[in-house]
Amino acid sequence: MSETRIRIGIVGATGAVGRVALSLLEERGWPASDVVALASARSKGKWLPYADTELEVVETTPETLEGFDVVFISASSAVSREFAPIVVEKGGLVIDDGSAFRMEPEVPLVVPEVNGGDVLWHRGIISIPNCTTTPLVMVLDALRQLGAIERVTVATYQAVSGTGAAAVAELNEQTAAIARGASPQVAVYPYQIAMNVLPHVDSFKDDGYTVEEHKMTNESRKILHDDGLRLSATCVRVPVPVGHSEAVHVDLDRSIEESDIRAALNAFPGVTVVDDPQRTLYPMPHTAEGKDEVLVGRIRRDMSSPRGIAFWLSCDNLRKGAALNALQIMDEVIRRDALSPAATHKA
């Protein structure tokens, strides 16, 4: 990378994920001159702090999308659908955080630790999975080294930042209202989220599952290259700002020693076992926040199934669940020399 300058655009730079993407680039010492913050007209002209300087927010238009090697998009599906083809046409690689392209057959859906090789067949767009899928497939990939996965059930505890910055503001405002004895105002979610939980993430389908729950099944199948994976999810929003958690049951096709499970999880890149209950150590959103790793704990034999494993994970939904995974996809593309050559500027 020392000889290659990569010019990066971040569409949705003022959003919850966009801001984390900027801070991750900053942590890596990415030069401010090679990063452009893009957003809707509403945010045009705002300044975002970056390293020892500031980035002026540019409105996302076909003209301002000129000259990028990589454009991260973290906005609505409509924004992705409108601007991704334009970036591709101009020779840039889109790494898209939304659900717009994830299930399209010609778009790789990538968690680098699991299916990094899939970046090789991109045609200009690579999608990153839903923030609940990413940590789960990492753990499932580790476990299937021990035996074939027969069934997965999962219940999620999802932070409001997965919805976006407005939802974080709403949780904080409702919390403040409750603290002063006032009535919380409801706008982003259909019901009060402070002091409550909602078994409702994304819209409902006719089969009673939500779109989010289908995403977990379908995206896991695509990333793991296992079209027959049996996975059922219940996705639940909890009054937590950052950090998704999941209670998971996995049935393998054979019985595995608990020590082998721990070893496989610990050996998996990006996964850290935090599991010492006698010392009150287990994953929590509060400790996952700001960390790159997926934290896994509460590992135990599933007492309802002879070949089952039960565990619990927490993960920073804005980092590995979104912005970090996007940057790691870029790293993977560069490492495998799979950026469109026309879009790579030699310094």
Next chain:
Amino acid sequence: MSETRIRIGIVGATGAVGRVALSLLEERGWPASDVVALASARSKGKWLPYADTELEVVETTPETLEGFDVVFISASSAVSREFAPIVVEKGGLVIDDGSAFRMEPEVPLVVPEVNGGDVLWHRGIISIPNCTTTPLVMVLDALRQLGAIERVTVATYQAVSGTGAAAVAELNEQTAAIARGASPQVAVYPYQIAMNVLPHVDSFKDDGYTVEEHKMTNESRKILHDDGLRLSATCVRVPVPVGHSEAVHVDLDRSIEESDIRAALNAFPGVTVVDDPQRTLYPMPHTAEGKDEVLVGRIRRDMSSPRGIAFWLSCDNLRKGAALNALQIMDEVIRRDALSPAATHKA
């Protein structure tokens, strides 16, 4: 009951469950002269509002436990172990909210809608189940009318009032601290509970499960009279004041039409199906609070299992999860004329 006066003592009357028990008796128009509020020496002499009067809190001692037909105990296990035998010796019936006696073979563990008949064999003590077990066994009892239960996995979302009044105060204080930008103080739980979730309810056992998770398995088996029931739980505390929720997967021994599942649940006493996702209707702790019923929704075929059902429930953990179930046990005992006759005063 019109001819029978039942004198009731409530040990732990100043606690979260005790206060709800008092308000339920008040709702029923139970005369203040037949209700005595008991608590530790610390609360002695406090006054608790009751109907149009107040009850003076009496210290729980062998002497003050004289002359009761029914004594509800909702305090620590140590309190139950100390005072329950004294009440029994004096001819009273103990209905105990704690875990002290639940698994003892000579103590019935009762959810009246499920195993009301078990009150008949009490020897002075009847236990009520853990607040996560009660709503679950009601739904499981409804479902097993359709087919034998082969497996249950459950992830809970438990309110802090399950821990007690001090935990509710801690959630409120931490919430207020966060709202004013201060550092939340941690005392009741090992970590901050506001804006966080803890996969930790009760203490840990060597097998990696918590005592709470074992309770759900063992108590369900006892109540359902099904010693082989395969049930695995992950119990999680969430920053909610009142209302436990559970994401549940149940495998039956046959495939059942969804309409039959709904019908069986709707027909079960104390269960209300709240399940119209297209109209944004599903159970939540916020709507379960203050209600007597177990609310069940998100009912769907489990896409990971051909004979599986997935659903979600919410229940007021202080009412049906505790105080209401205790009162309903008393009703059941009276209806079946199973109060120790010596302790029944004819008016």
